[in-house]
Amino acid sequence: MSIVTLLPLVLIVGVMFMMTRSAKNKQRQASEMRSQMEPGTGVRTIGGMYAVVKEVNDETVLLELTDGVHAHFAKNAIGAVLAEEEFNRIVHGIEPEEIETESDGIEGEDGDVTADAATGDAAPKDDADDSGEQRIDLSKTEDAPGQDDSDSTSK
Template sequence: MNTLTLLPFIVLIAAMFLMTRSAKKKQQQAVSMRNQMQPGSGVRTIGGMYATVKEVNEDTVLLDAGPGVELLFAKNAIGAVLTDDEYNRIVHGIEHDLKVDAAVVPDDASSLAETDEPAADASADKAVDLGKKDADAVADETPAAKADEAESKKTDGESDAK
């Protein structure tokens, strides 16, 4: 067989190997993340529910979803183990990392321009000609109208050839 005909098969096998390798790597990361869960840590399930881990067993996790609400989930149903700051920010709305002296981002661009002069009124602005013409002027500017205008501008002694 020609090596040129084998090349697509080799590329296909290499692509399949790389895809399965990356998928296996992601699975290993998820398993290690789930094994690092401890009671008291905040989690998000694959269904999108946020809860606190109350007890960790070999294949299951007991979650505290609220006062008096305990739910038993499979470990595979845990989508992410959250940091304490992230869990408090999402569930309780508590922001720990806000800096008082941090610059405030303005809502509009008007505060970005630092000038000592007061802002000019919009009525004081000059009208800008964008090259638009009246409808009458546009109608008059057909090629025939331009030729007629050029003829009328000629004086008695001028000719077309110059």
Template sequence: MNLLTFLPFIVLIGAMILMTRSAKKKQQAAAQMRDQMTPGTGVRTIGGMYATVKEIGDDTVTLEVAPGVHAIFAKNAIGAVLEDAEYNRIVHGTTDDLTIDTPVVPDDASSLTEKDADETPKLDLGKKDEPKDDEPKDGKADGEPGAK
């Protein structure tokens, strides 16, 4: 038989072997990441929920999702084990170790304007002024095609 007949099958088998290797490496990396979990560690689930590890079982992990609120998850549901600084920055909003060089923008935009409080701004809603009495409303003079 001709070698060209078997070439697509050979390429397909080679691609399958590469995909299997890649998937196995990802599984090993995820398992290694989950082995880093200890009670008190901040984690993110694959669903995007941030929590603190309370207990670790064989196949499950107990997470504290809010003070006094515990939930049991499969270990496979842990998407990332976070560093303490990153977890505190995301969950608690702390920026202790960050320096901010940019100016702080106020929540209230009224302090950004220098107009008096009595002065009300005019809003342009895109309407044109009403036509005068001597002008036709459709904007066409008498005798033009389409004039009423």
């Protein structure tokens, strides 16, 4: 056999070896990432759901999806373990520099930042406040004005 006929076979075997090696490295990294999970850590599932780890078992993880809503997931369903800053940025919309400025005092009348009385969030001052326009509150509350308990969709 000549070297010309053996070269493609050697090349194919080499490519297959490199592919299996990279797949094993990815599996090892995923296993290490999942072993870093501990209660209080923010995670993203492979389905794209963000949650906080409440309990870690041998094969499952108890996640808190929102306040009081818990669900069991298989460990291999965790796609990423997120740093606290990244989790807050994605889920709560809090940028890392906003965390530092929220602890500072909020500027008063002369500044261009106002505080939302309900949440304490700082927001840019809007000129619409002086024009007499009313702001619409889109938060869901039980005592929302103008809502009744009857089903308005059935006729």
